[in-house]
Amino acid sequence: MTHRPPRPYRVLAPALAAGVLLTTAACSDGDDSGPDRADTTRVSSSPLAQASPAPLTPAGARAALVTEADLEDDWNQVKNAATWRDSLLVGKVDVADFLTGKADAADCQKLLDRLYGDDLLGKPSGASALTGFEEGASRLLYQVAAYDRAGLDSSFSWLRSLPVKCDQFTATDDSGAERTVQVTERSLPEEGDARQGLRVTVRGTSGGEPATLTLDVAAVRVGTDAITLTNGGLDGVDGDSTEQAVKLGTARLKDVQAGRTPSADPGELD
Template sequence: MHRRPSSRAVRALASALAAGTLLTCAACSGGGDGTDGDSASEVAASPLAAEPRIASPRTDRAASPRAEKSAAPVLTPAGAKTALITEADLEDNWTQVKDAATWGDQLIVGKVDVADFLTAKTNAADCQKLLDALYDDDLLGKPSGASALTGFEESNSRLLYQVAAYDRARLGASLNWLKTLPVKCDQFTATDSKGGRRTVQVIESPVPSVGDARQGLQVTVTGTSGSEPTTLTVELAVVRVGTDAITVTSGGLDGTEADTTETAVRQGTARLKDVLAGRTPAAQPGDVD
């Protein structure tokens, strides 16, 4: 025969159960998120109320600020124009022109003599691509997004400056292609439409250590213009900033000016970074940190 519990024992057990319920509710409602959750009675009644939370790896990673990658800034048409260098960014007496988009030196136009490439015929195609890209001003291929260009003149020299957004994979491939040209196209012959022969030399040139990646080339074309011996020297500098890039093409019949190219690269990279960061670019070289 079972004995009935005393009233004192019943009251003690009820008090213990009530205390346990209050502790459970306090643990569930103490998240501190400041939002209105379930009522205490609903939480206490839930069979999952006292169970530890099993975190979803995907959910937790998404919620972590460190795990989230901020979206890359997108270069807009207005931003591309703002990122262009100005006369104030260059030294000496460079004058900005309005017809830079129509530039194209006829000395660059020519058909590569494949006979110069006895053991590497495919290199001839790369050298032809270089000449065509120099004339068309698309060394990095066609932009995939916003783009802008401007040009400057000083005596017999010109400087073309471009800013554009590109497909990341294609931009990387274009930079890698440029790196191979001093070997593939170190020297070759090109023929113009009248049969005139020109000697083309390609060497690597230094570029300031700015941006995420960079490549520089110097292309020299020796031929005749109006029956007179003529030499055109063009310096190229490309700098990648994320998926955008600046391209500087400078030179002319008087040779190149390495200092001007370097200034354009440094100032241009700083301006592009400012635009992508939502800042207003500095107006003069002395104002850039």
Template structure:
């Protein structure tokens, strides 16, 4: 693996992998009918029965659904939660230049929302329920993984928005304290997991510590019912797309296991 430059990059690995399940109350008469109706309702609202409707995602469940260093490729090591809270990179801070867009303020606002979401670890919006976050580091690259529960429509609306960004935010300029950076956004492929998914690669060309620098971040978001996984990983002059794909594959499986009331496997298994 190529060693990254000395400057650390802030990589959002929001692993929003929390699937809120419907709780059914079975009466002494017709209990089976009630349970079946709830299952049908969930399948209709999410598009696929990702997990059995038995309980909502809890804080402990969200923690259990988080991936471990063994779930991702290469030599990632888990870092302390207190360190993750300080993972903020100045290259993604700034004001989007409206003049770069044909439609002006509308597209500029979407691109600003993207940068702000990356910086605040709320790319899909603020979680409405349980959430858990875990960070990993490899050389000077970072990976952030988040699992969180949202309102019924929030994950899907946010995923739909993310899918528009390669076109709306293809390339634009950001200004911060008089320094300009060029940002490019392209679509990336993800494993066919979850109920829906979106993948992006963000490249920021600017200045760090007075020297030219390029930050590359791969972003993945996967919806599982009313919950979602978010992963962001990368570094200066490099990318971590393979690790993001692995995190998405095994992370979605862990979340589905938690939502189904199962204990996730202690070691990774191949998911075809």
């Protein structure tokens, strides 16, 4: 049976303004190399150096995970989320479905493989943490991880291309059973530095009966860290929970990056 699944800117601005004034004063005196100019450089660059967040640690990744209190409705946290796999996501993409052939088919195959393997953005380059929640027959899988910036940018570009490249295609499992897969764009709250949402629908059979797996898929980048989630199951998707997880999850990650402890009460963020 298929399982279903910094605020530094206000401080920084006056310092930068002071640096500009000092520099202007030095230039007006005709002295481009004196001690005043050197001191100005130190004043304006020091806050910038402090603005970069520290690398994500394993403890920080765990602290940035959403909790039951962050999600609406009756989601319950589980202990076995790392073992979740949905067999409807297993299949070989039919290249014949694609006008542009193997290139687009390979991108769609990567989507299925990464959804099944819980590595939507590829393998993390640093710390990571994962948790999962159940509500009835629906599942919400949530991950926080650190990535290589170039690889992260590439993964987001790939995600943005999928609603066009993979709008509808066929995948066949080892028994020859076919699944019809549809991928559309899913809007997300304006959180983080970049974001991409998808709605993935897989129609096939489960236990010999017709079945439709529907998933919200979301990724949000905050610096070189990112959150990813999949939410849904055979009974559909609770879209409000997707948006809640994105909003509060991004806030939690920003708190961790700033050296703060995320609030245990999501109501404090309102």
